[in-house]
Amino acid sequence: MTSSRGGRGGPAGPLRVAPPTHPFLVMNPRSGAGKVRRFGLAEKAASLGASVLFLDEDERELAARLHAAVDDGADLLGVAGGDGTLAPVAEVAAERGVLFLVIPAGTRNHFALDLGLDRSRPDRALDALSDGVVSVVDLGVVGARPFVNNVSLGAYAEIVGRPDYRDSKLMVALDVLPDVLSGRVEQCFTVRAGPMTVTDPTVALVSNNPYGARGAGGVARRRRLDLGVLGLMCVDVGRPGEALAAGERQHPPAIVATAEEVVIDAPSPVVRAAVDGESTWLDTPAVCRIRPRSLRVLIPRHRPRAAGHRAAAAPRPVGRATAR
Incomplete structure (x- = not known):
């Protein structure tokens, strides 16, 4: 098998591999309004020789189950x-050096989108078990x-943190966002990347590789997952009165940058965040890093589209960014 280096050395093409044994x-079974059952995923996986573990409400023993599976021969x-x-399973796959399948x-499946998978037909991802290629990517x-x-921190993290968010996403967003923008919900955090510090942005997003421009359907995509850097985007919407005084504008002030390390800090010992869309609290200071090319993802050789290799957007200044 011929290897191809990616990351900073250039694009890495998917590599043909023997099917996992x-x-x-x-x-x-609860994800995506029951897609596991609707698409017969367990049955198709079993027909391809896979063992299946159904998640219950308590996932605390998941890592131990995964390590035990690898000890028993899972490749x-x-x-x-x-x-x-995805991330807890990806972490064990990266640590143990086995392939990872998505x-x-x-509901949204953003990582699958950036891998070029068919999100409308999750069963087609299982084709990789018999006819797959490997894409080597980074892990944040x-x-x-x-x-x-x-x-994600700021407004989105506050919205996701509401206990009723999963049941009524739009109504919760409409309820929480005005309080965030008006200042009735205090956020009080800073984001540091190298010499740059951004104080109390409305939304801050630290990503595993940078996002590019929004594509079809208004969804931003990462054109590369092997650049070996974090993406950073901070948006300052401003207060409603300030926006009116400034007149209409198409985009709020924002900064878009890349970094190998991003530090999230706050006066309090913890800060609310959303990690891969899941609400959590981070101990401060929280350090974000990238693990370059640490994850080998098995994807179907035939898939609807693959991520391209266009460059990320150039950095733009933000109103409350200060250099140290």
Whole structure:
């Protein structure tokens, strides 16, 4: 097998590999309004020789189950579920040096989108078990917690943190956002990347590789997942009165940059965040880093589209960014 270097050395093309002999898949039957059952994912996986573990409400023993599976001979770990389910399995796959499989059985499936998978047919991801190629990608880490997509702070983290968010996302967003913008919800955090510090942005997003421009359907994509850097985007919407005084504008002030390390700090010992869309609290200061090319992802050789290799957007200044 011929290897191809990616990351800063240039694009890495997917590599043909022999099919895994002992795949072990984790499936969340609650994700995506029951996609695991609707698409017959467990049955198809079993027909391809995979062992399947269904997630229950208590996932505290998941890492131990995954390590035990590898000890028993598993040469691939996979997930059928949403973005929030991927990272714990990806971390073990990276640590143990086995292949990782993504089956987009959640609601948004952003990581699957950036891998070029068909999100409308999660069962097609299982074709990789018999005819797959490997894409070597980066993995993000905040503190000791891995992430495949991003760490979000500010308005989005406040919205996701509401206990009723999963049941009524739009109504919760409409309820929380005015309080965030008006200052009734205090955020009080800073984001540091190299010599740059951004204080109290409305939204801050630290991503596993930088996002590019929004594509079809208004969804931003990462054109590369192997650049070996974090993406950073901070947006300052400003107070409603300030926006009116400034007149209409198409985009709020923002900064878009890349960094090998991003530090999130706050006066309090913890700060609310959303990691891969899941609400959590981070101990401060929280350090985000990248693990370059640490994850080998098995994807179907035939898939609808693959991520391109266009460059990320150039940095733009933000109103409350200060250099140290």
